[in-house]
Amino acid sequence: MIHFLRMIKGTFPTDKFEALDTPFYYYDMTLLRETLDTIRRETVDKPFRIHYAIKANANPEILRLIASCGFGADCVSGNEILLALKCGFPANKIAFAGVGKTDREIHIGLDHEIFCFNVESKPELEVLNELAKAKGKKAPVALRINPNVDAHTHQYITTGLNENKFGINEQDLPDVLRMITDAKHIRLIGMHFHIGSQITDLSSFEDLCVKVLELREWFRTQGITLPVINVGGGLGINYQHPNHCPIADFGSYFRLFDKYLTLEEGQTLHFELGRSVVAPCGSLITRVVYVKEGIRTKFLIVDAGMTELIRPALYQAYHHIENISSEKPYTPYDVVGPVCESSDVFARDQMLNGSKRGDLIAIRSAGAYGETMASTYNCREIPASRFSDKL
Numbered sequence: 340m341i342h343f344l345r346m347i348k349g350t351f352p353t354d355k356f357e358a359l360d361t362p363f364y365y366y367d368m369t370l371l372r373e374t375l376d377t378i379r380r381e382t383v384d385k386p387f388r389i390h391y392a393i394k395a396n397a398n399p400e401i402l403r404l405i406a407s408c409g410f411g412a413d414c415v416s417g418n419e420i421l422l423a424l425k426c427g428f429p430a431n432k433i434a435f436a437g438v439g440k441t442d443r444e445i446h447i448g449l450d451h452e453i454f455c456f457n458v459e460s461k462p463e464l465e466v467l468n469e470l471a472k473a474k475g476k477k478a479p480v481a482l483r484i485n486p487n488v489d490a491h492t493h494q495y496i497t498t499g500l501n502e503n504k505f506g507i508n509e510q511d512l513p514d515v516l517r518m519i520t521d522a523k524h525i526r527l528i529g530m531h532f533h534i535g536s537q538i539t540d541l542s543s544f545e546d547l548c549v550k551v552l553e554l555r556e557w558f559r560t561q562g563i564t565l566p567v568i569n570v571g572g573g574l575g576i577n578y579q580h581p582n583h584c585p586i587a588d589f590g591s592y593f594r595l596f597d598k599y600l601t602l603e604e605g606q607t608l609h610f611e612l613g614r615s616v617v618a619p620c621g622s623l624i625t626r627v628v629y630v631k632e633g634i635r636t637k638f639l640i641v642d643a644g645m646t647e648l649i650r651p652a653l654y655q656a657y658h659h660i661e662n663i664s665s666e667k668p669y670t671p672y673d674v675v676g677p678v679c680e681s682s683d684v685f686a687r688d689q690m691l692n693g694s695k696r697g698d699l700i701a702i703r704s705a706g707a708y709g710e711t712m713a714s715t716y717n718c719r720e721i722p723a724s725r726f727s728d729k730l
């Protein structure tokens with residue numbers, strides 16, 4: 340017997356969408372609030388601190404809501420720091436990561452006295468020490484260490500393996516520690532890790548915990564205790580079933596760290612979650628421009644493309660797609676954009692309700708690394724954003 344997964348569709352205010360120009364990003368702010376409440380509930384009685392990773396979605400409306408819930412920010416550029424501050428994140432909850440921090444960006448961090456610089460190399464440490472010295476300040480630093488843990492995710496989004504542009508390798512640690520002892524304007528407060536993104540096999544985080552404990556022990560043998568342990572982000576979401584699983588499994592995720600990473604007195608555990616916070620609440624809403632009958636394939640040519648959402652073209656990412664204007668029987672389509680690149684394909688053989696020119700299409704789970712990665716290639720416009728509580 341053939342078993343069909345019941346097709347549940349998301350609920351969208353299609354009537355209101357009809358009047359709007361497409362494509363645009365639509366954010367379900369109720370879902371975002373529920374997600375933030377879940378995170379808060381799962382962490383409230385623990386020494387856990389959440390820094391939202393701004394690069395996943397830097398829409399000011401979204402940033403203001405996340406900041407209002409008391410979360411900190413994880414920034415990867417000077418401009419992200421400035422935006423985070425503008426949207427209400429306090430400086431003392433801002434962490435700054437990145438392999439190529441420029442002098443200008445370091446100045447921004449120092450001038451605003453941010454919580455922590457996540458330092459990724461020896462030359463960066465030297466420059467940070469010099470720039471802090473010129474200002475008569477001490478820069479708070481967490482060392483980003485490469486734990487050599489395989490995140491079992493796509494090669495473009497794995498970051499924790501040894502030969503990687505990110506982080507400091509373990510064998511360089513003794514050297515780095517000597518540098519820090521001599522650097523009068525560096526204050527070592529922690530260690531930082533980030534092993535990759537869209538991680539759904541939680542055992543990768545177990546591996547990370549084992550590594551963190553080993554390294555904490557090594558620091559102890561050097562006479563150093565570090566108050567801050569930052570395990571980065573990376574928790575994955577269910578892109579296949581956005582309607583069945585709208586909120587990532589934060590319960591299991593935080594319980595895992597609680598179980599495997601026993602903290603010492605005065606130690607706090609920091610998380611930098613991006614995708615899992617904002618991906619599910621966002622959909623890219625686009626319109627069918629043409630239905631083109633190929634030889635074997637029916638193409639839905641829509642008015643959004645890789646310029647609005649590059650994930651499918653960049654790393655073969657899957658996004659669930661729904662026709663929110665039609666209830667006709669399901670049939671397979673290739674959903675493609677208008678951009679002059681053969682990789683401008685959102686999905687092949689996607690089962691959609693029978694579609695016609697003008698129908699509205701929702702490309703789901705697009706709230707992370709969607710709008711922030713938009714480009715103007717082909718002289719296209721950056722897409723607008725709409726919010727469920729402001730339609």
Ligand SMILES: *Cc1c(COP(=O)(O)O)cnc(C)c1O
Pocket residue numbers: 392394395413415436437533535536537571572573574611612613614615707
């Ligand atoms: C991108 C990034 C994150 C967020 O990763 P997600 O997979 O979106 O949770 C966290 N920390 C650092 C250092 C990053 O570069």
